[in-house]
Amino acid sequence: TPDEHERFIAAFTLHGRKWKKVAKHVRTKTPVQTQNHGESHMRQLKRAGKKIPPPEKKRGSGKTWTLAEHDRFLIGLRTHGREWSKVAKVVRTRTNKQVANYAYIHFQQLEREGKGHL
Structure with missing residues (x-):
């Protein structure tokens, strides 16, 4: 819906490709559905020559050694x-x-x- 897409855009702008966070913001879609929508949206942005957020960097556990x-x-x-x-x-x-x-x-x-x- 237009309302969901508006919430998606706001969350996508805020969280980038962190799909779980975007889905929480959208409220009516799962992270997988949100990711699918996001990938489609990014393809549209790319075709239009607009900037898209970089993929999340995969890192180790991210936990500092004690x-x-x-x-x-x-x-x-x-x-x-x-x-x-x-x-x-x-x-x-x-x-x-x-x-x-x-x-x-x-x-x-x-x-x-x-x-x-x-």
Whole structure:
């Protein structure tokens, strides 16, 4: 309906491609229905040469590592070296991939600080 579309436009302007938030704002459509409408709307905008919001960036859990996780990471690293699956078992709250990514960043930081690898 025109009223739903008006609410959609307001929410889309505010939230971009965060379809759950847009759907809450529209109130009468599911996130999937809202996404379908949004994709159709973006195609129309693109054809008209208008600006569309960029896709949401996919990121990891988005949760900062706690000091306890960092400490367990260091213990696991000292104990198991670069065997990330074993280090992840010591950390307990992160996946192998998260641990490997964290290690990469950790080693980069050490390099920048001139401390080298452990």
